[in-house]
Amino acid sequence: MSKPILEVKDLHAGIENNEILKGINLTIKPGEVHAIMGPNGSGKSTLSSVIAGNETYDVIKGDILFEGESILDLSPEERAHKGIFMSFQYPVEIPGVTTTNFIKAAINAKRKSQGLEDLPAKDMLKMIKEKSELLEMDRKFLSRSLNQGFSGGEKKRNEIFQMAMLEPKLAILDETDSGLDIDALKIVANGVNKLKNKDNAVLVITHYQRLLDYIVPDFVHVLHNGKIIKSGGKELAHELEEKGYDWLK
Amino acid sequence: MNLKDKLTTGFFELENKGELHIDDSIHPIRTKAFEAFENKGFPTKKEEEWKYTPLKAIINKDYEITNSYEAAVELNDVKKYFIQDVDTYKIVFINGVYSSFLSETTHSGIDVCLLSSAIKKPKYKLILDHYFNKIAKNNESLTHLNTAFTQQGAFIHIPKNTVVSKPIQIIYFSLNGNQFLQPRNLVVVDENSHVQILERHQTIDDSSNFTNSVTEIFAAKRAIVDYNKIQNDTEKASLIDQTFVQQKDNSIVSVNTFSFGGKFTRNNLEFYQEGERLESNLNGFSLLGNKQYVDNHTVVYHNQPNCESHELYKGIYADKATGVFNGKVIVHQKAQLTNAFQQNNSILIGDKSTIYAKPQLEIFADDVKCSHGCTIGQLDETALFYMQQRGIPKKEAHALLLYAFGNDVIEKIKFPKLKERITKLMAKKLGVELGF
Ligand SMILES: Nc1ncnc2c1ncn2[C@@H]1O[C@H](COP(=O)(O)OP(=O)(O)O)[C@@H](O)[C@H]1O
Ligand SMILES: [Mg+2]
Numbered sequence: 075m076s077k078p079i080l081e082v083k084d085l086h087a088g089i090e091n092n093e094i095l096k097g098i099n100l101t102i103k104p105g106e107v108h109a110i111m112g113p114n115g116s117g118k119s120t121l122s123s124v125i126a127g128n129e130t131y132d133v134i135k136g137d138i139l140f141e142g143e144s145i146l147d148l149s150p151e152e153r154a155h156k157g158i159f160m161s162f163q164y165p166v167e168i169p170g171v172t173t174t175n176f177i178k179a180a181i182n183a184k185r186k187s188q189g190l191e192d193l194p195a196k197d198m199l200k201m202i203k204e205k206s207e208l209l210e211m212d213r214k215f216l217s218r219s220l221n222q223g224f225s226g227g228e229k230k231r232n233e234i235f236q237m238a239m240l241e242p243k244l245a246i247l248d249e250t251d252s253g254l255d256i257d258a259l260k261i262v263a264n265g266v267n268k269l270k271n272k273d274n275a276v277l278v279i280t281h282y283q284r285l286l287d288y289i290v291p292d293f294v295h296v297l298h299n300g301k302i303i304k305s306g307g308k309e310l311a312h313e314l315e316e317k318g319y320d321w322l323k
Numbered sequence: 324m325n326l327k328d329k330l331t332t333g334f335f336e337l338e339n340k341g342e343l344h345i346d347d348s349i350h351p352i353r354t355k356a357f358e359a360f361e362n363k364g365f366p367t368k369k370e371e372e373w374k375y376t377p378l379k380a381i382i383n384k385d386y387e388i389t390n391s392y393e394a395a396v397e398l399n400d401v402k403k404y405f406i407q408d409v410d411t412y413k414i415v416f417i418n419g420v421y422s423s424f425l426s427e428t429t430h431s432g433i434d435v436c437l438l439s440s441a442i443k444k445p446k447y448k449l450i451l452d453h454y455f456n457k458i459a460k461n462n463e464s465l466t467h468l469n470t471a472f473t474q475q476g477a478f479i480h481i482p483k484n485t486v487v488s489k490p491i492q493i494i495y496f497s498l499n500g501n502q503f504l505q506p507r508n509l510v511v512v513d514e515n516s517h518v519q520i521l522e523r524h525q526t527i528d529d530s531s532n533f534t535n536s537v538t539e540i541f542a543a544k545r546a547i548v549d550y551n552k553i554q555n556d557t558e559k560a561s562l563i564d565q566t567f568v569q570q571k572d573n574s575i576v577s578v579n580t581f582s583f584g585g586k587f588t589r590n591n592l593e594f595y596q597e598g599e600r601l602e603s604n605l606n607g608f609s610l611l612g613n614k615q616y617v618d619n620h621t622v623v624y625h626n627q628p629n630c631e632s633h634e635l636y637k638g639i640y641a642d643k644a645t646g647v648f649n650g651k652v653i654v655h656q657k658a659q660l661t662n663a664f665q666q667n668n669s670i671l672i673g674d675k676s677t678i679y680a681k682p683q684l685e686i687f688a689d690d691v692k693c694s695h696g697c698t699i700g701q702l703d704e705t706a707l708f709y710m711q712q713r714g715i716p717k718k719e720a721h722a723l724l725l726y727a728f729g730n731d732v733i734e735k736i737k738f739p740k741l742k743e744r745i746t747k748l749m750a751k752k753l754g755v756e757l758g759f
Contacts, residue, residue, distance in 0.1 A: 126712050130704070150711035151720075159712075166709040170727030179723065180713040187714070219727075236713060 077142055078103050079244050079275045080125070085136035087124045093134060094120045096300035102244065105272040109286055109311060110279045112297035113319050118279045119163050121297070122248045126160040127153045140244070154180075155187040157243030157274075161233040161250050168220040173232060174202060176220045177239050184240065205238040209265045226253025234262050238269055245269075246277045251285035263288030283315035296322055326382045326503070327364055333388045334471060342474070346442045349473070352456050357471035363464035375647050375679050376618055381561045381587055386503035386533055394418055394499045396527070398425065401496060404525050409740045411521075412491040414477040419495070419504050421475065434480040435491055438507055441478040450480060454511050458567040458595055459539050466565055469505045469537040476507035476538075479520065483513040483543070490519040490738055495536075497560075498528040508538040510548070517547040519738050524554070524562055531559040531586075538566045542574040544598065549737050552590075554582040555748060558613060561587040572598035579735055582609040582617040582638075583748055589618045594632065596624060596658075602631045608732040609638035609646055610725075610752050618647035625658040625688075634665040637732050639725055640676035648680045650695070656687040665695040670702060670728060722753035 082100040086093060094117050102108050112118055124131050125138060127150035137144050145153055168176065182192045193201075206216060209231055221229050230250050237245050247266070251259055266289050270276060278289055286294075286308065294310040295302045296319070303322055304310065324332070334357055337343045344350050365382050366373040396417055405413070412435045415425035421437050428436045434447075441447040459466050477493045495506055512518055524534050542548050548568075556562065562585055568576050582588055594603045609617045623632045638646045652663045669678040682695040702724055710720035726749055733749070736742040 123708075126708075128708050130708070149717065150708060151714050151716045154712055154714035162709060162712075166703070166706045168706060168710075168724070168727055170730030171723060176710075176713070179715055179719070180710075183716060183719065184714040240713070 076104050078139070079141060080277075081137075081139040082121075082125070083137045083139070085121075085124070085138060086134040087120065087131050088134060089131055094131070094300055095124065097136070098300070098302060100295065100302065102275045102277060104275055106293065107270070107276045107278065107289060107291045109291035109294045110277065110297050111281065111294060111311065111314055114281075116297045117300045118297055119248055122160050122246045122277075122279060125246060126150055126158060151183065152187075154240075155184050158246070159237050159240055159242035159244065160246040161230070161237060161248055163248040163252070165221050165229040165233055167222045167224075169222050171220050172217050173220050173235075174216045177202070177236055180236070181239060201239060205235055208238060208268060209235050210261050211235055227255060227258045230254055231258060231262060234265050238265060241269065243274050244277065245274070246279065248279045249281065250278075251280055251282065259285060260288060283311045286311045298322065326384075326386065329386075329388055330468065331361065337472075343472075346451075348448070348452055349442060349455065353471050353473065356456075356467040359462070359467040360464045360471055363467070366464060372620060372649070375645075376589060377587070377616065378589075381533055384501060384531060384533070386501050388503045396422070396425070396496060396498070401425070401525075401527060404494060404496070404523060405492060406490070406521060406740050406744055410489050412489055413494065414491070415494045415496065416475060416506065417496045418498065418502060419475055419506065422496075425494075433482065433485060433487055434478060436478050438476040438478040438509055439474060441509075447478075447480075450511060451509075454539065454541055455509060457539070458541075458569045458593075459537050459565065461565075461567075461591070461593060463565065463591070465535055465563055466537055469507060469535050469565070472505045473507040474505075476509070479508075479510045479518070481512045481516040481518050483515050485513075485516040487516070487518040490521060490741075493520065493522045495524045495534065497524075497526050497532045497534075498530060501531045502533070504532060504534045504536075506534065506536045508536075510538065510540040510550075512540075512542050512546040512548050514543045515545045516543075519549045519551075521551045521553065521738070521741060523552070524556060524560070526557045526560045529557065529559060531561075533561045535563045536565065538564075540566065540568045540576065542568070542570045542576045544572045544574060546571070546574045546576075548574070548576045550576070550578045551736065551738065551741055552578070552580045553745070553748075554580065554585055554588050554617075556585040556588075558584065558586050558615065560585050563589045563591075565591040567593050567595070568603070569595045569597055570601045570603060573600050574598065575602045575604070577604035577606065577735065577737075579732075580607040580619065581745055581748075582607070582611065583752055584611070585615060585617070587616045590620065592619070592621045594621075594623045596626050596630045596632075599627050599629045601627075602633070604735070605632070605634040605636070606732050606735045607636040607638075608729050609640070610729065610749060611639070611644035611646070612641040614643045616645045618649075620647075620649045622651040622653065623663065625652065625654040625661045625663060627655075628657060628659045628661070630658065631662040632664070635732055635735070636667045637729055638669045638678065639672065639728065640669065640678055641672040643675045645676065646678040648678070649683070650681070651683040651685070652693065652695075654684075654686040654688050654691055654693065658688050659690045661688060661691040661693070663691070663693040667695075667697045668728070669699045670725070671699065672702065718754065722750070725753055726750070
């Protein structure tokens with residue numbers, strides 16, 4: 075059996091005196107797709123952020139292992155360099171920095187951490203072309219300020235474009251489906267599926283079953299009030315779609 | 324002896340030696356200006372416009388006021404202060420004395436030379452009589468003081484229908500002891516002409532200088548003037564920069580001020596719109612740390628109808644740095660159809676830096692469009708986390724965000740080599756390499 079990419083062990087985290095995550099356990103192995111579903115405010119984004127290293131939240135108890143090693147002491151950028159990617163529920167607008175320049179900076183920062191030279195401009199452009207085509211992105215977005223004035227859907231597509239460029243080992247997609255119409259949803263899902271292989275893993279966070287028709291999960295977990303209250307196969311997502319969350323509480 | 328007394332003694336000494344009597348028409352202006360200074364004295368915090376300005380600490384120092392002398396400067400030591408790799412005219416002063424060695428002036432087609440030599444030559448008399456000290460009359464005692472002592476500075480005259488192919492660099496170097504310097508520039512751009520100018524005051528050792536500079540810029544019909552100021556002096560240098568601009572019909576004048584360093588910098592920038600359909604642009608960007616101070620006081624007098632003014636000032640203040648922004652727009656009752664925009668955004672880093680921001684609109688016409696926006700914020704933590712999540716180290720993410728914040732001001736620079744220079748300076752100040 076291959077060793078897990080991610081192990082979340084009895085994770086308690088929160089802000090100041092407010093405990094938001096109350097003992098999460100989750101193990102993700104290479105090649106797997108996991109989905110976390112749960113009502114608003116249950117702690118889904120908090121869990122993503124804590125895995126990605128957001129210092130706004132304090133880890134009170136428990137541990138997070140990435141490829142067998144604790145990452146709690148690592149900065150967000152160090153976690154990113156190890157191969158953790160998080161698609162933001164609300165991607166940030168950065169005026170004055172174009173999408174192209176931003177992704178170049180991100181890729182070269184990762185290479186630097188690995189002791190590599192900057193990626194030659196030619197290769198960078200080729201890769202940008204390839205990945206933006208995969209996501210059927212309008213090229214004009216690449217030369218515009220990052221996410222500035224982008225619609226919700228364009229922002230999400232840009233997130234997955236960046237994911238495609240960075241080729242993470244673990245991709246956490248926080249409500250990537252919200253803001254996407256059905257065509258865009260298919261394109262984004264297709265992009266994610268193309269990047270998926272036996273060595274990486276995806277954690278899909280969503281409210282709705284819809285996205286899971288396209289990115290089919292191996293495991294579905296229900297998060298409620300900071301705890302995983304139920305786990306199952308993909309059929310659990312359908313059940314939730316029909317019955318809502320109330321029957322689980 | 325305090326500075327005022329010292330200046331008084333100095334003034335009469337220079338008078339007796341005849342050094343201030345270089346021209347009959349200017350001499351009376353000088354004497355009158357000195358009287359005005361003598362009566363008013365240096366501004367104090369009691370005056371509204373000087374409320375936040377710690378001028379006292381600066382004027383209480385001991386300065387050399389009359390014995391300006393040329394000091395030996397090697398080109399290699401000062402090369403870095405010039406914009407290089409591009410052909411430019413240069414007017415360079417060392418301790419207030421013209422350096423022919425470092426300069427590259429001209430009289431062919433245009434005049435790029437010394438104010439003192441222009442004052443002495445009969446062929447410039449008309450221009451001087453017509454323009455000298457005609458708009459530098461805000462009744463500030465510091466302006467009077469400069470007028471009283473006017474000896475040296477840049478004289479630029481662009482006759483009509485001329486596009487000056489090379490930018491002009493005006494640079495004032497100082498070294499060897501604490502000096503009180505009072506440069507004076509006169510820029511006259513005739514109809515339909517275009518010029519790009521860069522001005523800089525630079526201390527090249529650890530002296531504590533005090534510069535009180537006055538610049539008058541006249542833009543005739545359809546003239547285009549881009550005037551850039553790089554303020555990146557040492558943390559011992561103090562500068563009071565007073566710039567006055569007068570514009571005629573359809574002219575476009577932009578003054579871009581970049582404040583990256585200096586112990587104390589006060590910029591008074593005044594635009595007088597004396598024509599129609601003209602455009603005034605005032606852009607500023609400050610990036611300061613330690614205990615540095617920058618104070619931007621701007622005034623736009625909309626005196627005629629159908630004109631525009633666009634003002635964008637941004638600042639980043641870290642450590643114990645202090646910024647002041649005071650932007651006045653005065654729309655005269657006959658200035659109908661005025662478009663006046665003003666924006667001032669500041670970022671404070673840490674909890675010891677300060678910004679005082681005060682937009683002031685005084686509108687006496689009824690059919691006008693005026694807007695102003697003023698924000699003071701901190702660095703966006705979510706944006707920082709976002710960038711770090713993508714692998715960009717915190718320090719670079721920080722710098723990139725600050726760079727992005729200032730970017731729209733940098734974009735206003737129309738002189739590519741200068742833009743490149745400013746970008747590099749910013750990166751250096753932020754302690755990172757910006758790859759673009
Ligand atoms: N930065 C924060 N500051 C204060 N409270 C927060 C913060 N982030 C999350 N919370 C609180 O934690 C709970 C879970 O939020 P979140 O993780 O965003 O849930 P979800 O993504 O499942 O909708 C909510 O009650 C929310 O108000
Ligand atoms: Mg959420």
